[in-house]
Amino acid sequence: MTALGVLYPGHSAEDDYPRIEQLLGSDIRVELVHTDIGEDAHSVGALRQTGTPERLAAGLERLRLSGAEAVVWACAGEGFVHGWEGAQEQVRGLARTAGMPASSTSFAFVHAAQEIAAARVAVGATYPDDLAGLFAAFLRAGGLEVTGVHGSGTVTAAEAGTWGEAEVLALARAADDPGADAVLLPDTALHTAASLPALEKELGKPVLTAHQVTVWEALRLADRRVNAPALGALFTREPIVQV
Template sequence: MTSLGILYPGHAAEDDYPRIEQLLGSDVRLTVVHTDTAEDAHRVDALLDLGSAPRLAAGVEELRLSGAEAVLWASAGGSFVHGAQGAHEQVRALAMAAGVPASSTSFAFAHAAREIGARRVAIGSACPDDVVALFAEFLKETGTEAVAVRGSAAVTAAEPAGWDYDGVLALARAADHPDADAVLLPDTALHTAAHLTELEKDLAKPVLTASQVTVWEALRLTDRRVNAPRLGSLFTREPVIQA
């Protein structure tokens, strides 16, 4: 049994994680612990507070006691707004507190894009343009070029949490670009776990989503590789060796 710990901000699309646990069809257990959110808002100041050390520390002990072998901060916005260096310091502090390897959804996207050989990507997010631009900058700092960036008017996580497949697909299609090797949907508030194969079929290219890459990154930290076709190309492809 491989036990993975997920620190999830507030409540929105956390039910993606038990669904992913089922779709993995393996001896993997996902434990989700919720962190406190002072304000549900897609603003830089609110996201900086969301990923602050005191808020994350409150949930780490519970995950440590659960026997988690790796801990993931399941928030892209609560990570990339700190910049690449700040995000590194954030996960370093998590790892020290948990006593196990740690990472975040932001780094999961960077590593997953590299895994499937996606050097250029399109980003579609429910966050406003100024916030999504920070994610594009984060990816650039970590070696991935965003050739298209599409934000949304959603001001809270609660809004995209209610989107159905058509809403998620519309966001992905609006973000897609002919030069993009993959489409990235970085919102952990989006329900995507049930739709990954459909999204990739409709867009005819790999799609990386927040809950998907978060779990993949946690498995990576424990040196586990699970073949799970219903979780998209990321869980079926052999890793690409990049020069």
């Protein structure tokens, strides 16, 4: 049994994680611990406060006691708003405090795109344009080419959490670019686990979403690979790179 630790802020789309655990169909356990979200706002200031060391410390202690082998901070925005270097320092701090390998959803997107050889990506974000642009800048710092960015302007995680499959598909279609190897949908407040097959069928290319890449990143840190076609191309391809 491999236990994966996920630190998740608030309560918007956490039901995606038990769904993913079920779809993995293997001896994988996803240990989900909630952290205090503070102010629910898609803004740089609010996001920076969401992931303060004090807010994360209690959750890390619970994950350590659960037997988790790796931990991923499942808040894409709170990672990329710090920039590449700042997000790296945050992850190093998580690893030191937790005593286990650590990463964040922001880095998970970069690693997952590299895994499927998607050098050119399009971004479909629920966020306002300024935050969507910061995510694109983070991806570029990770060596990816961003062909286009589409922001939807939601102002809270709670709002994004109400979106259904129709809204998610519309976001992906609006973001898609013929020159992109994959479409990326950040925001761990968005329900996407049940929609991955429909998304990839609709676009005819890999789609990477926040919960999907978060669990994949935790598996990578734990040195596990699981074939799970219902979770998209990321979970069906042979490894291309090891980061």
